Amino acid sequence: MIKIIFRTLMSLIILLLIIVVYLSIIGVKTKKFNSKIISQIKQIEPNIELKLNEVSARFDPFKFVINIKTIGTDLTYRNKIIKIQSIKSNISIKSYLNNKFALTGISISTKSLLIKDLITLVRLINNDPKLFIAEQFIKNGYLVADLELEFDELGNIKDNYKFNGFVKDGKISFSKRYNLNKIDFIFEKKEKKLKFNEIKLFLNNKNILITELIVLKQNKEYLISGKLNNNNTILSKNEIKHLISDDLSELDIKEISFNSKNNFKFKLNKNWKFKNLNVKSDIDIDTLKLKNPLKLKNIFQKIKKEFIFKNQKIKLEYKKDNLSINGGGEVFLQNKADIVEYEIHKKKNEVKF
Numbered sequence: 318m319i320k321i322i323f324r325t326l327m328s329l330i331i332l333l334l335i336i337v338v339y340l341s342i343i344g345v346k347t348k349k350f351n352s353k354i355i356s357q358i359k360q361i362e363p364n365i366e367l368k369l370n371e372v373s374a375r376f377d378p379f380k381f382v383i384n385i386k387t388i389g390t391d392l393t394y395r396n397k398i399i400k401i402q403s404i405k406s407n408i409s410i411k412s413y414l415n416n417k418f419a420l421t422g423i424s425i426s427t428k429s430l431l432i433k434d435l436i437t438l439v440r441l442i443n444n445d446p447k448l449f450i451a452e453q454f455i456k457n458g459y460l461v462a463d464l465e466l467e468f469d470e471l472g473n474i475k476d477n478y479k480f481n482g483f484v485k486d487g488k489i490s491f492s493k494r495y496n497l498n499k500i501d502f503i504f505e506k507k508e509k510k511l512k513f514n515e516i517k518l519f520l521n522n523k524n525i526l527i528t529e530l531i532v533l534k535q536n537k538e539y540l541i542s543g544k545l546n547n548n549n550t551i552l553s554k555n556e557i558k559h560l561i562s563d564d565l566s567e568l569d570i571k572e573i574s575f576n577s578k579n580n581f582k583f584k585l586n587k588n589w590k591f592k593n594l595n596v597k598s599d600i601d602i603d604t605l606k607l608k609n610p611l612k613l614k615n616i617f618q619k620i621k622k623e624f625i626f627k628n629q630k631i632k633l634e635y636k637k638d639n640l641s642i643n644g645g646g647e648v649f650l651q652n653k654a655d656i657v658e659y660e661i662h663k664k665k666n667e668v669k670f
Contacts, residue, residue: 370390455488458500496520
């Protein structure tokens with residue numbers, strides 16, 4: 318009799334282990350949790366409509382939760398649709414059995430979305446004036462993103478959310494002078510930190526690479542820092558006119574070709590005004606041509622109508638209204654090149670050479 322009980326007990330244990338292993342590794346297909354997931358998401362935002370297909374469910378015996386996943390669904394908010402690639406979620410078995418808020422976390426991966434459509438959707442939820450401005454400037458671009466949320470026992474979203482993805486073929490138009498297109502980048506948002514990597518774009522058809530850009534929220538301001546590189550950039554006279562201020566227009570620069578590596582940071586307040594600009598640059602000027610502003614023909618008969626600067630190596634630093642420029646290279650004022658070195662220091666309105 319004892320042997321029978323022991324064998325029965327062992328058989329039940331083995332069967333239970335097989336079921337646990339099967340549910341943990343292979344899982345099951347079911348629609349049993351669909352209504353529960355939809356109802357609890359509606360507790361967060363009542364206007365969201367979610368159409369779930371059959372979900373795959375796996376049991377996690379260590380955390381005592383059920384991991385579920387569904388592929389190919391639609392999220393609708395006030396008749397605006399977002400195409401979803403997949404939704405993953407964790408359901409607390411204990412909370413589920415006690416009829417409490419059971420979702421401990423949810424991960425949403427989107428299909429390719431038109432950025433303007435996404436901004437329109439977000440404006441329905443949070444009608445921030447800055448989103449309206451962004452909607453007017455952004456002309457094109459596609460986004461693929463992953464969103465990870467965690468919930469407390471009451472269904473409130475925790476602050477440790479993660480939002481990451483990439484943007485492809487963006488286009489921004491905010492001025493007749495500046496045209497930004499072919500914008501590609503990777504982004505990651507965690508709590509108060511927004512990080513961009515490998516931002517590739519064309520500014521007025523000139524290739525620019527921002528290897529890193531970090532936006533960090535500090536109280537009511539944002540600290541923005543980044544690294545910007547450009548290679549083999551050539552600017553004509555007309556292009557230079559669009560980029561430089563009127564104060565420098567008297568230089569009458571004809572052409573410039575250069576490479577540069579730049580580190581920068583500044584603060585931006587809620588009114589979009591920036592301060593504490595800090596820039597460090599290494600600039601290699603291959604060629605710089607500018608109109609000769611000096612009337613020295615009577616003294617130097619071979620002086621050229623254009624001054625040509627070649628192979629200039631320049632280090633530039635700007636911080637709190639202090640500008641420092643150290644450089645040197647070849648200068649063609651007449652037929653032969655002269656080697657020059659220079660230091661320029663500007664503090665507010667005071668300039669020293």
